[in-house]
Structures are given as C-alpha cells and as structure tokens.
Amino acid sequence: MYLKRGAWRGARTRTSAVLLGAALLIAGCSSGDGDEPDDKADAGITQQPKDKDPFWVNPDGNAAQQVAAFEKDGKKEDAEEIRKIAQQPTGEWIGPENPEQEARGFTEAADKAGRTALLVLYNIPHRDCGQYSQGGAADGNAYRTWIDGVAKGIGDRSTTVILEPDALLHLVDGCTPDEFHEERYDLLKGAIGKLKSLKNTKVYVDAGNAGWGHPDQIFEPLKWAGIDQADGFSVNVSNFYTTKDSIAYGKQLSAKVGNKPFVIDTSRNGNGPYTEGKPDERWCNPPGRALGEAPTTKTPDQLVDAFVWVKRPGESDGECKGGPKAGEWWAEYALKLAKATTP
Numbered sequence: 001m002y003l004k005r006g007a008w009r010g011a012r013t014r015t016s017a018v019l020l021g022a023a024l025l026i027a028g029c030s031s032g033d034g035d036e037p038d039d040k041a042d043a044g045i046t047q048q049p050k051d052k053d054p055f056w057v058n059p060d061g062n063a064a065q066q067v068a069a070f071e072k073d074g075k076k077e078d079a080e081e082i083r084k085i086a087q088q089p090t091g092e093w094i095g096p097e098n099p100e101q102e103a104r105g106f107t108e109a110a111d112k113a114g115r116t117a118l119l120v121l122y123n124i125p126h127r128d129c130g131q132y133s134q135g136g137a138a139d140g141n142a143y144r145t146w147i148d149g150v151a152k153g154i155g156d157r158s159t160t161v162i163l164e165p166d167a168l169l170h171l172v173d174g175c176t177p178d179e180f181h182e183e184r185y186d187l188l189k190g191a192i193g194k195l196k197s198l199k200n201t202k203v204y205v206d207a208g209n210a211g212w213g214h215p216d217q218i219f220e221p222l223k224w225a226g227i228d229q230a231d232g233f234s235v236n237v238s239n240f241y242t243t244k245d246s247i248a249y250g251k252q253l254s255a256k257v258g259n260k261p262f263v264i265d266t267s268r269n270g271n272g273p274y275t276e277g278k279p280d281e282r283w284c285n286p287p288g289r290a291l292g293e294a295p296t297t298k299t300p301d302q303l304v305d306a307f308v309w310v311k312r313p314g315e316s317d318g319e320c321k322g323g324p325k326a327g328e329w330w331a332e333y334a335l336k337l338a339k340a341t342t343p
Contacts, residue, residue, distance in 0.1 A: 042068070043059070043064045043065070043067040043068040043071070043079075043083075043086060045057060045058075045059040045060075045064045045067070045083075045086050045087055046059075046087070047113055047115060048087070048088070048089065048294075048295070050114065050115070052296050052297070052298055053089060053294070053295050053296045053297060054115055054116045054158075054297060055089035055110075055115060055116050055117075055118045055160070055295055055306075055308065056089055056106075056109065056110035056113055056115035056116060056117050056118070057086075057087060057088065057089045057115075058089075058090070058092065058106075058109070061086065061090065061312070062312065062314060062315065062329040063082055063083075063085040063086035063090075063312075063313070063314055063334065064086040066079075066082045066086070066314070066329070066331055066334065067079045067082050067083050067086050070082060078335060081335055081338040081339055082314075082331075082334060082335065082338055084291060084338045084341060085291065085313045085314055085334060085337070085338060088294055088295055088309055089115075089118060089295050089308075089309065090118070090267070090295075090309040090310075090311075090312045090313070091118050091119065091120040091162060091308070091309065091310040091311070091312065092106045092117065092118065092119050092120065093119075093120045093122055093312075093327070094119055094120065094121055094122075094123070094150055096123050096135070096136075096137065096146065098149075099123075099146050099147075099149035099150045099153060100149035100150070100152050100153040101153065102153065103119060103149070103150045103151075103152075103153025103154050103159075104152075104153035104154075104155070105153075106119060107119075107153065107154050107155070107157040107158075107159055108157065110157065110158070110159075111157045111158065115158075116158040116159060116160055117154075117157065117158070117159045117160070118159075118160050118162070118308060118310075119150070119154075119159060119160070119161050119162070120161075120162045120165070120310055121147070121150060121161060121162070121163050121164060121191070122136075122164060122165055123135075123136050123137050123143060123146055123164075124136050124137065124143065124164045124167045124184060124187060124188075125137050125138065125139055125140060125142075125143055125180070125183070125184075125187070126176055126177075126180050126184075127166075127167075128166060128170070129170055129175040129176055140183050140186070140187055143187050143191075144187070144190060147190070147191045147194050147195070148194065150195075151194050151195060151197075151198060154195075154198055154201055155198070156198065156199040156200055157200060158200045158201075159198070159200065159201045159202070160201070160202045160203075160204070160308075161195055161201060161202065161203045161204070162204050162206060162234050162237065162263075162308075162310050163188065163191060163192065163195075163203055163204065163205045163206060163230070163234075164188060164191075164205070164206055165206045165234075165237040165238065165310070166206065166237075167184060167188060167206060168188070168205070168206065168207060168208070168218060168221045168222060168225060169206070169207075169208045169212060169218070171184060171185075171221055172208075172213070172217050172218050172221055173212070173213070185221075185224045185225050188205065188225040188226060189224075189225055189226035189229070192205065192225070192226045192229045192230050193226065193229055196229055196230070196231075202231040203229075203230045203231055204230065204231060204232050204233055204234040204262065204263050204305075205222060205225055205226075205227055205230050205232075205233045205234070206233065206234050206235075206237055207222055207233040207234065207235055207250075207253060207262070208235065208249075209235055209236045209237070209239040209241050209246070209249070210235070210236065210241040210242075210245040210246050210248065210249040211239070211241050211245075211273060215249065215252040215253035215256060216256070218253065219253055219256035219257050222253075222257050223257060227257050227258075227260060228257075228258065230260070231260075231261070231305075232254075232260045232261040232262045232263065232305060233250075233253070233254075233257070233260060233262045233263075234262060234263050234264075234265065234308075234310065235249055235250045235253075235262055235263075235264055235265070236264050236265045236266070236269065237265045237310045237311065238265065238267075238268075238310065238311035238317070239265065239268075239269070239273070239283065240268055240269050240271075240272060240273040240274065240283075240286065240289055241269060241272065241273055242269055242272045242273075243264060243266055243269060243292060243293055243307070245272075246264045246266075246269070247264065247300075247301055247304060250262040250264065250303065250304065251301070251303055254303050259303070261302075261303050261304065261305045262303065262304060262305065263304070263305050263306045263307070263308050263310075264304060264306075264307050264308070265308060265309065265310040265311055266292030266293040266294075266295070266307040266308070266309065267291065267292060267308075267309035267310065267311045267312070267313050268289050268290070268291060268292060268311060268313055268337060269289075269292035270289065270290030270291050270292045270293075270340070270341055270342075271288060271289050271290045271340065273286075274286030274287070274288065274289065281320060283317065284317045284318050284320040284321065284323070285316060285317045285318070285320055285321040285322075285323040285330075285333060286321075287321070287336070288340065289336075289337060289340065290337060290340035290341040290342075291313055291337055291338065291340075291341040292307075293307050294307070295307055295308050295309050313334060313337050313338075314329055314330060314331065314333060314334025314337065315327050315328065315329055315330065316328050316329075316330045316333065
C-alpha cells in the first residue's frame with residue numbers, strides 16, 4: 001500500500017520577536033511573494049467566544065498583519081477575505097532557537113486574554129527525512145534540552161500541545177532509517193512525560209491522516225511512543241482530508257489505543273484533498289483548496305475533543321507550485337484559500 005509522506009512539511013522556518021502588550025511573542029513575518037505583512041496597524045482582531053473555542057487568537061499573527069496591510073493599501077475586500085483566517089486561533093510553531101522564550105511569550109499572551117495557547121512542537125531529530133522541512137534538533141540530548149525549555153516556558157498556564165507532526169508516520173512508512181527508531185520512541189515518550197508533568201498542559205501525539213495508510217499500521221507505534229500518558233492524538237495535521245474521513249480514521253485508531261480522544265486539523269480541508277497531478281506532490285500547496293470548519297471544541301462526536309487549525313493557513317508547504325520556503329507566509333495562496341471558502 002502506498003503510504004503518503006509529507007503529512008506536514010509546513011513548519012515555520014523563520015521567526016521574529018514581536019511585542020504584544022506585556023508579553024513577548026515570536027511570530028513569523030516573512031512573505032514569499034513580496035507582500036510582506038509587516039504593518040503594525042491594529043487589524044481589530046478579537047477572540048472567539050470562549051464557550052465555543054477556548055484557544056487564543058494571536059492579534060498580531062501573519063494573517064492579522066496582512067489584514068492591516070491590505071486595509072492600509074485600500075484593499076478592503078481582500079482584507080475582509082484574509083480576516084477569515086486572522087480571526088481564528090491557529091497553532092504557534094515553536095522554533096529551535098529560543099523555545100523557553102517563545103513558549104512563555106505565547107502562553108503569557110494567551111493567559112492574559114483568558115485563553116488556552118495552542119502550541120506545535122516540531123523539532124524531532126532527523127525531521128521530515130531530509131525533505132522540505134528537514135532539520136530538527138541535532139541529537140537526542142539537544143531535543144531533550146529543547147523540550148525542557150518549552151516546558152519551562154509554559155509553566156502552569158493553560159496550554160494544548162500538538163506533538164511532532166509526522167514523527168511516528170515516518171517511522172512506519174520507512175522514511176526514517178531504522179537506526180533512529182528506538183531513540184525517537186524514547187524521545188516522544190520523554191516529551192509526553194515532561195509536558196504532562198505540567199499543571200495545565202494537554203498533549204496530543206500526531207498520528208497521520210486518512211489518506212496515508214491504515215490505523216492498523218500506526219496504533220502500536222503510538223503505544224510505544226507513550227500514548228497512554230497523553231491526552232490523545234491528532235490527525236490531518238497540515239493535510240486536506242475531509243472532516244468526515246478524518247473522524248472515521250480517528251475513531252478506528254482510537255478503538256485500538258484505549259479509546260483515546262483526538263483533535264482534527266480542519267485548517268485547509270474545506271474542499272477535501274487535491275486529486276490531480278503527481279500523487280507524491282498533491283500535498284504541497286495544492287490549488288483549489290479552501291478553509292475548513294472553524295476551530296471549536298463543540299464537535300459532533302464525543303471522541304473528537306476539538307477541530308483546530310494546526311497548520312497556519314497561508315503559510316507555504318514548501319518550494320513547489322510557485323511557493324516560498326516551507327512555513328513562509330504566502331499572501332496570494334492565503335487569499336485563494338479564503339476566497340474559496342463559503343462563509
């Protein structure tokens with residue numbers, strides 16, 4: 001069976017410090033098409049109703065800055081389209097350089113707003129098998145130190161963590177060499193234990209998507225990685241499979257790992273997966289996609305803890321189909337996603 005690779009490959013690759021109130025945030029501000037959203041004007045971004053979606057909306061994220069830039073240029077219709085992205089909470093991908101500072105900045109800002117921070121940890125050694133989002137910590141010890149920094153930055157503030165997109169998937173599909181498997185399981189288990197020792201942190205271990213293979217192939221790796229210690233798992237991270245298919249996949253997998261709940265990345269699955277072109281390139285900046293269901297904890301299934309936007313809509317999957325480097329803001333693509341989305 002063909003095992004789809006590249007379930008994520010869209011990590012933020014550049015960050016810059018931004019002051020938000022009293023909290024130091026780290027927010028990527030690069031653009032691949034020259035339309036850099038670096039205007040600091042207030043875009044009027046507000047939080048979503050807490051009872052529907054407790055996660056924090058970054059009022060100075062890439063999309064919010066793009067809204068402000070479009071408004072400044074008199075492009076009000078485009079600004080309102082991008083506002084569809086800017087007004088929703090998205091995952092904050094912690095970079096490799098300053099994990100404690102970044103985690104503290106995001107969680108302090110979320111706490112100040114009375115919300116929960118949504119953080120994504122994507123720094124496992126030998127990440128992405130040398131492809132578009134290659135990199136990660138230099139070795140196991142460096143990764144443990146990085147996790148310690150993240151944990152210290154989070155402290156006792158309310159936080160939900162999506163742990164290592166693709167890390168388990170690439171052990172199963174043969175992308176990650178065998179000699180790294182044992183260490184990776186140990187690192188994931190250690191990360192879960194460290195993060196769950198915090199007072200108010202939930203952890204969801206990434207577990208692939210509805211299109212890569214079958215739950216039978218990943219449920220044992222999930223157990224070896226310590227899913228029993230985690231709050232659950234995540235599916236469809238940075239992918240395009242429908243919410244219906246993602247729920248079905250997640251429920252099959254949940255039944256094999258003690259009925260653990262899961263979260264679904266609905267950020268770009270409004271039109272489902274791209275089915276044209278080369279199969280091994282359909283995941284990368286596919287045309288004709290749309291935003292999916294808005295983030296919420298009010299889901300149609302008791303096993304689904306939340307719909308979340310883990311991937312930040314408008315950030316590139318990689319240098320394909322005219323896109324900039326993985327994780328860089330791409331205003332043109334963001335606008336197409338928004339315009340294709342039914343209100």
